[in-house]
Every structure is written in C-alpha cells, then in structure tokens.
Amino acid sequence: MWRSVRRWQGIVLVVAALVSTVWLAVTNQLILYIHPRYIVFTVIMAVLGLVLVVASFVSKPDHDHDEPPKRWRAVLSITATVVTLAVAVGLVVVPPATLTTATANQRVINSTGVGAGTQNVSSAASAPAGTFAKFTVLDWSSLLRQTSDASFYQNKAADVTGFITSDKSDPDNVFYVSRFVITCCAVDAQPIGVPVYLPNWRSSFSADEWVRVKGEFDTNPSRTSQESIALVPSDTTKVDQPSDPYLY
C-alpha cells in the first residue's frame, strides 16, 4: 500500500510536470519560464519522459520492499505529499504568467550590471537616426548607465515597451518602463528599466500595466527622483503584454 502511494505520487508529479511542459511548448509559452535556447532540449526530454511514463503503466510493479513508515514520519510524508500535489495543481490549472512588479521591486531595478555592454555610447552617438526607434529598454538602460550627459540624448527619439514599476524616490511622477532580463530561467530574472517622467501618472495608468512610451530623454524634471535623466513622453499608450515578455 505504502509503496503504491509513493509510486503513484511520483508518476502523478512527473505527468503534471511533463504534460505542462509540452503544452507550454506547443502554445509558445515555455519562454515565460526558461531561456529559448533550452526549449529543444526540454521538449525532447519531456517527450522521452512521457514515453517512459506510458511504459510504466504497462509494467507491473515489483513486490513490496518498503516498510511502512513510523508515525511521525508518516505525518511528515503526508504533509509533503499534500504540498507537492498543491504545486502540481498550480502547475496544471493556473494560467501561465510573467513575473510582476513584486519581483522587480524585490530585486531592485538596474541594481546589477546586466546588459551594461549592450550598447556603446561612442558608437550610439554616431548611429543613424532610425536606429534609436528600435532600441529596447535594455539598450537604453545600458546607455543610461554609461552617461548622464543630457546633450547625448538630444534628437534621439525613443520608442519602448515594458511594464510599469513605480520609482521609489518619486512614486507619483516617475515610473520605470521595465522588463526582466533572463540568462537561464525566470528564477534568475534581473529587472531593468528606463525612468519616465509623467506627472501624476497614476491617474491614467497603474503598476504592472504594459505600456508603449514614445518621447525623448532629457534632464529629469522631478525634484525628488534619484534618476538624473528621464524619458519625457510625447505619447504613452496601454498595450497588451507581448508574447515574449522577457529580454535576453
């Protein structure tokens, strides 16, 4: 009896994880959890795993080798089983989602040197005008890290998309258009962002909403914000979350 509980718990968890993985891959949502470079490997192993699971249904279990656990161990085991099943249900039932501002704030936007070398000030200075419209939040945050000279940003129109995270030093007038940068999986996501000066932004937007901001960078007019340069928007619109919300 005890052995078959263990056996079926393993199979149920494997099925929940493998089926969810395959479904996420089919619906192109695996990138919400892992870097695209691992998708092929992950799918191959998931399919192999499913073949083994089906084979295990054909195979008849061995006779029982296990002793039933002692009382307190049984309580611990049952608790663990309930917890793992709860996670499995979450995996199968709750719709997939990206990380939110809770993690962006917890990990502090632009706190690491991530993407510091993505764009180079000297090559950006001489780039043709059309280049800048294609710059992502990562490109701009990389430049902002390197120079706070307002003249560098003149005549360089920005057009960026990201979710809103409020600026702690001036939460009413400045927010970050932010994205997560991923190296392996969502666990290592680093939040990066570009400060946007939009007085009283909460009247039309809220944190976690995805927006597209067009405008130019200038000296930050905010009195309290610690960001010296900010994007002063000419147009800010709500948009749907993109299908590939993370940057790499």
Next chain:
Amino acid sequence: MGIRVAESRRSGIRTPTVVGLAVGVVGIFAVFAVRALTPALGKWSLPNQLQDLLTLSISVIVESLPFVILGILLSIIVQVWIPDRWIMRILPANPILRRGVISFLGIFLPVCECGNVPLARGLIVKGFTVSESMTFLLAAPILNPITIITTGQAFGFDSWVFVARLVGGFVIANVIGWLFSKHPDQDSLLTDRFAAECRMPDPHEHGETRWKKSIELFTRESGVIMPALFIGSLVAGLVQVAVPRAVLLNLGSNPVWSILAMMVLAFVISVCSNVDSFFILPFASTFMPGSISVFLVFGPIIDIKMLTLMRTTFTAKVLVQLTVVVALLSALIGLVVNYVA
C-alpha cells in the same frame, strides 16, 4: 499442469496491464485537456507575490525537469545496461587515486547537478562506496564540458575565477570524499530507505528483462526524486520572494561579507551549474573576484534544491556536515582569490 499454471499467470498479468495502460493514457490526456482548457476561464487575479512564487517555483521545476529525466536515464543505463566490470575495472584500486579519477567522470556523464543525484544513487547501487559517490556528486557539476565552456566563455579561460572554480571544485569534492571515507559505518550515512535498497543482493533480479528493470527503475526513481524536486522548487521560490535582493547587493565590496553574501545568493537562487556563470557575470562589476568564485564553487554543491534532492539519499546529519565543510572550504578559496587576484 505446468502449462496451465503458466497460462493462468500470463492471462493474470495481461488484464491489469491493458487496464493500467488505458487508465494511464486517458489520465495523461485528461491532464492535457485540463491544462489546455483552464486558461479560457480567464486570468486568476492572484496577489503579485503569490503569483510570482508560483512562477518562480514552476520555473525551477521546468528548468530542472529535463536534467532530472536525463539523470534518471543515465542512472538506468549505468545500473541495468553497463556490465559491473566495465566501470569498476577502469578505476584504480588506491582509494585516493580512485576518487581522483571519479571526480572526472562528469566529463563523460555531463548532467547538471539535479540530474547527478539519481546518477550518484545508481552508482552506489552499482558498487561505489558512499564517499566515492559523494565525490562524484560534488565534482561532476563543475568538472563537466558544458560547465567548463560556459565558465570560460563568461570569465575568460585564463581568469582567476575560472581556475578557482575548476581547482576548487576538484579539491572540495576530494576532501569531502576523503573525510566521509573515514566514517566506520558507510551505510549509516544513507537514509534507511535507500540503505535498505542497496543491501538487497540484486534488487531487480526477479527473472525480468532488462527493459522491465529499466521501466521499474524509472518509476521508482521518479517516486523518490520528483517530490523532492517539487518541494525544493517551492522553498526556493518562497525564499526568493521573501528575501530582498538589496540586502545582499549592499555587501558586495567588503572582502569577507561579499563572500558570505555570494554563498547566501547561491544557496537561494538554486540555478543550474551549466549556466550560473552567465547569471553571475553582471555581478562581477560590484563583487570581488573571490566572492564570484565562491558563488561558482559553492552553488553547484549546496543550494536549497540540491539539499532537498540529496535528502532522498543522505541523512540530515550528513547534509549538515557536508554544508558546513563545503562552506568553509569555498570561503577559504574565495579569500585566497580575493588576496591574490
């Protein structure tokens, strides 16, 4: 008479087999259907932190799962398909040399650290001593081609960090192997359940085919590893949501505190050794090289996910001793690198 017994046995096996297969396949499709249909019911407005806890935990599961499956597959190959003498014959008889060679087995069996747990279990069943399998378990995530290349790409093949990681990984794995080989009762290092499994003369010798043994091993190993993976992922997610990252980042420039901060970060983040170099690279501008080395040496061996996975095999006491010794040794390596680099 003999024929009749055989026939009845055969038909007795066939019926539950077909039923089992049908129930199983229908079950898989049912799970798939639930997964495919629930998003249509609309978004769940979970609180942000709960949503992120779920996303982070699932991310750890999805990222580790292929390596766990690969690890179980390699463990099956080692246990069922490779003759005992193959592995045992190439290893030197001297225990120290033997562990030295075992440290490099990861070059041929390149599995990430979570996949190494089922593989190390398989090696114990196959005849490795407990301390030898520990050496393999600790060395293989660092001394394998993928980790070596990614670390070299991230930091440069002639950097202190690269050298410290490879040499450090080798030294720690062998010191740990040597320490635990001094224990008079090797079996007492293992959990009761796993020790019982190892004590059986040949657990799978019931006149079965190799295929059936393989399938049986897959079921048994997933029964052991999957619950540990799920719990480890959930705890790793919980800690990530709860511990503010700024606390760790502020400690970056102090030679001693930055080492501790990196150990805590490695412990919390539970990221795979094949890619952790790319993860830690952006921190190189704020943290000292010794502390980066500590992250890269300590992380593949000890983190939340690994401890839960290793708990399937080793006793809690062994894991505490292991954690303390590995922490001290990697801190020493970090201090040396901070001093010379």
